[in-house]
Amino acid sequence: MPRRLARPAIHAVLLLLAVAYLVPLAAVALNSVRSTEDILQTSMIGLPRALVWTNFSQTWSSYCLAEHCSGIRPYFLNSLEMTIPATIISTLLGALNGYSLALWRFRGDVWVFGIITLGVFLPEQMKLVPWVIVLRELGLFNTIAGLVLIHIVQGLSFTTLFCRNYYTAIPTDLLKAARIDGAGFFRIFWRIVLPLSPPILIVTVIWQFTGIWNEYLYGVTFAAGEQQPITAALIALSAHVSEAPHYGEQSAAVLLAAAPTLLVYLFGGRYFLRGLTTGAVK
């Protein structure tokens, strides 16, 4: 540990930076209970003159987006309907994939793993046209089920990567012993691998949930109107209101859209960070 720079100065600088980093969140949180007139008279950064809680009820259930006046509720529910199944299924399949790649080695497994990790780096733009065609063929265009399918397949590359790298650390002797005892593929998975997995499964679930909830390009390309997830609805919201801004309601909408992943971060920050570093560096 290098010797300390001046201590109070360090704390002061850090504190200042922390405040700066918090400004966007604080501004949105405060604006979500301010009236739009209040915001327009002063600025986006300010304390509420009076608490306007109706912003939330308005934005949730009666705010107009294009011609639909149903608030952001349907889009928020779409995102939930999309994110929860896609997260669970892609994590389970990824665990199975990782298990067979790491512990049931077969010829060419390194190549297979390499190809799967390639999927992590490919830009979404390379997959748009094939997905349009595939979804049309399957009759899933403009459905939540279609988005779930996309996120499962897309997510498999990440979840396989996470789980495979985690499972390679399991000693093979353990498996050999189990096999001698007559345990098969599933029993070993169920009895040995899965009980060792909670840390990596939490990392994977958090990573998938955050990634899928926050995704925008697929949502806007493969769903329209009331089928869109919340990210696409937010863009439509801010594009639409430029003629008559409703910053109070919009701030409430932004806060609600950001809340699920922020809460996950708040309670699972440690695992979030682990996903970020393994996902990024490997």
Added chain:
Amino acid sequence: MTWRQRLDRALPHLVIWPPIVVSCAYALVFSAWTVWVSFTPSTLLPDYRWLGFRNYTAMLATRNWQIAYANLFIYGTCFVLLTMAMGLLLAVLIDQRVRAENIFRAIFLYPMAVSFVVTGTVWGWLLNPSIGIQKLVRDFGWTDFHFDSVIDRDKAIYCVVIAGVWQASGFAMALFLAGLRSVEPDLLKAAQIDGAGAWRLYRRVVFPSMAPIFIAVLVMLLQFAIKTYDLVVALTAGGPGLATTMPTIVVYDFMFQRGELGRGSAAAVMLLASLAVVLVPYALYRRWRDRRETVHA
């Protein structure tokens, strides 16, 4: 062998292979498909006749594509350098055994948990001169304060940089901090005994030993920069004019707004090529390093 035993043998294969085949096919077949479409005259619908490189030459000649790449170049350079600088500063400060380290770390990293759409929208408001920071400062009495870059064609791209750095610097910080903490204590002690001051210690001993982490962060941030899409859509929608348009935006524009699937795909393939320029050397470097480590070990 009874059918029961046969099923027991076959079942693992039935479970293992579909997800593996699907994820491999996804990476290979989908990419090949887009590459193929990029060589065809497809417009609104795919049309699989051979066109050669004409989509590529046409895309390279469009003003949108050229401007998008110029923007990406400016954005990528500023975003990567500033994010690394900011991340390193935060990591070094936090590494001084500060109080409430966890809270500081959590605060600097939370933007990574938020979507680009939210980041873009909120920064769009803060940078909007009539309701954002400019208005705030003017209301305090500095009435000719100017901070309206977001509506200025020459400066709007730097506004995207601000939002990007805000979001990604915590990520750089986290990786740098892990690097700072893994420097060998003996190395530090030796240098301290030699009487090196804090700054010299960092520059001469700590940072050089973190070179692999610098490279990893650099590559990841370059990758983020090339893939930047939703942030710009939410913040400026590529404007004013084409001032903040990005290659990713041009791809979407050609594919789904102009209905030029062939040209859009050609643009997507060129985007992939840009990523490859960053990622392939990195993959080779990693392999080289792993080999060297196994030789030494």
